[in-house]
Amino acid sequence: MSAPAGLAGPVPAARFHEQALQKVFSVMKQFKFPSAYTILFLIIIFVAILTWIVPAGKYDTRMDEAIGKEVPIAGTYHHVEPNPQGFEDVVLAPIAGFYNPDSYEANGIDVALFVLIIGGFLMVVTKTGAIDAGIAKAMEALQGKEKWMIPLLMAFFSLGGTIYGMAEESLAFYPLLIPVMIAAGYDALTAVAVILLGAGIGTLGSTVNPFATVIASDAAGVSFTDGIFLRLVFYIVGLLICIVFVMRYAEKVKRDPKASFVADMYEANREHFLTSTDAADVPELTGRRKIILLLFLVAFGIMIWGVAAEGWWMARMSALFMVMSIVVAFVGRLGEAEFTDTFVDGARDLLGVALIIGIARGIVVVMNGGMITDTVLYWSEQAVSGLSSIVFINVMYWIQILLSFFVPSSSGLAVLTMPIMAPLADFSDVGRDLVVTAYQSASGMVNLMTPTSGVVMGALAMGRVPYEKWIKYVWPLLLILTIGLMVGLSIGAV
Structure with a gap:
């Protein structure tokens, strides 16, 4: 039976909850967002964990003489021997991010x-x-x-x-x-x-x-x-x-x-x-x-x-x-x-x-070393197949957003995704040029805020602006731009 109003029966419980909330708020106030170095190293660890979960795979490639780079060939994705990244790979990733002879895109x-x-x-x-x-x-x-x-x-x-x-x-x-x-x-x-x-x-x-x-x-x-x-x-x-x-x-x-x-x-x-x-x-x-x-x-x-x-x-x-x-x-x-x-x-x-x-370039090193970059691309290819034009271009935009987090280099992302994703536009009655626009819009959007970009993190470090404060500042702008881009892409697909 509860105590009558005005008596002290429930007060200890109320005080307990109040004190608990005060402790929670006190802990939250004391929490300090990690530095850029910690954020990037945690992302390297996260990507390394993914290499133990995501199946390893590769596309066959060909040399595109016009751009002087190897590009993947659509329809050639196949599973390969997994190469999960361990402790040694994680600690070597920032070093390889400075100099990695096997991947120019990773060199910093x-x-x-x-x-x-x-x-x-x-x-x-x-x-x-x-x-x-x-x-x-x-x-x-x-x-x-x-x-x-x-x-x-x-x-x-x-x-x-x-x-x-x-x-x-x-x-x-x-x-x-x-x-x-x-x-x-x-x-x-x-x-x-x-x-x-x-x-x-x-x-x-x-x-x-x-x-x-x-x-x-x-x-x-x-x-x-x-x-x-x-x-x-x-x-x-x-x-x-x-x-x-x-x-x-x-x-x-x-x-x-x-x-x-x-x-x-x-x-x-x-x-x-x-x-x-x-x-x-x-x-x-x-x-x-x-x-x-x-x-x-x-x-x-x-x-x-x-x-x-x-x-x-x-x-x-x-x-x-x-x-x-x-x-x-x-x-x-x-x-x-x-x-x-x-x-x-x-x-x-x-x-x-x-x-x-x-350190930021080390993320690409781990992804490529774990053979999961092409697998993520293959999943993206499957996700947009057979969609209507408006749905196709918007899903394409968000897929490019996701891929841009892991491949912040605009040229690297273009070489990786366009030979696979652009031909899929033909089946959804969408111009290939619109796929190019979706790719560069998504890449440009992500590179305004992604912690995997050395340019973003370097700029914030120079300005002594903590990463979480930049996100707090810029997110309304990103929302406005995203809505505008999706409307524009949808109109272009009609």
């Missing part, structure tokens, strides 16, 4: 070295005082108009994405832009969003990107100009949505710094990214420093030209910034010892980013 050593050299170059430029002086002058000129940096810069980075798939090379711009955004009254997350979402939405809406659209179209047996109108719509509309999304957040942070997703790191970030926080300490923009800033801009201009027009990759870009570091040190009158110490200090600051890139 060239990107990691590029990041270290960029760190050295930026530290040398910073040592001369040119960066601080330039930022101060820019903020003075943009007084009250700082917000217009966001659409202009996002449009610039998006062009790199849509034209040539700007990804790893965008890492060079984070150390440059983050101090500018913080000095303008925004936060580090705003700077990361400007570059990552700007270049990312351009890649999602690739128009002539040779590393995504062209390779995928060739593997699908269509011209890369087929379907370009829909991809152009995705690019323009997506860019406008991203610009509005970032600008709204940036203005909110400027009005109230406590609204920042990284508000708890506000002072620490200002101290870390801004060498001079007191106006009296800001160096003067002398003629020598103007020359150094010009050399600084010329270096990035040469890099963009080299990648877009000459097909440069990490080795040549790294050599460019190494040479420019020496030139800047000479103009800035840094002694030999001062130059080398400064360069090494800058590289040391980005060592964590370089390690993240290698």
Whole structure:
């Protein structure tokens, strides 16, 4: 029988439940989301476990002379001797992620070295005082108009994405832009969003990107100009949505710094990214420093030209910034010892980013070593067979979303999936070019947030933005873009 109202019978139970809830909430508050290194290593372990569960299999391949890569042949999937990945494979995966002679897509050593050299170059430029002086002058000129940096810069980075798939090379711009955004009254997350979402939405809406659209179209047996109108719509509309999304957040942070997703790191970030926080300490923009800033801009201009027009990759870009570091040190009158110490200090600051890139590539090493990549592709092939046009293209989009988590390389995903998935469109009365659009839209979407991408995790590490805070920030945008993409793909399938 329950105690009469007002008596103390049920109180101990109520207090017990209240105390239990308080303990639960206390534990939840104390929980700290793991670092990027832990997240990536846990994914490696998860994928290794999958190699013990998922049947091993392979497609036969042929050399596609047009793209210079081996591509799988539809209808040739077969089971092979399993090769489950054990403890040794897991601990070696991050090492193989830096250098794996059996899988170019898994190699990260060239990107990691590029990041270290960029760190050295930026530290040398910073040592001369040119960066601080330039930022101060820019903020003075943009007084009250700082917000217009966001659409202009996002449009610039998006062009790199849509034209040539700007990804790893965008890492060079984070150390440059983050101090500018913080000095303008925004936060580090705003700077990361400007570059990552700007270049990312351009890649999602690739128009002539040779590393995504062209390779995928060739593997699908269509011209890369087929379907370009829909991809152009995705690019323009997506860019406008991203610009509005970032600008709204940036203005909110400027009005109230406590609204920042990284508000708890506000002072620490200002101290870390801004060498001079007191106006009296800001160096003067002398003629020598103007020359150094010009050399600084010329270096990035040469890099963009080299990648877009000459097909440069990490080795040549790294050599460019190494040479420019020496030139800047000479103009800035840094002694030999001062130059080398400064360069090494800058590289040391980005060592964590370089390690993240290698660990992320290790995931691909484990999947390929366990012979399960082609099995996942085969299951995907079976999932879309015989579907109606609208259902087919939307299921195709979500399959590419899933595969993109495990194969974050856009060119690698194109070579892996298009020879198998594109011909299936013929049976659902869907154009193969629409399959290409679904693939690059899904790949671009995932590469805005996936922890398996060295670009994403490297960008967040540079901005000192915890991964869980980036997800909390970006998920509404991803939802809006996903709905828009699915509507657009459905219309294209009609």
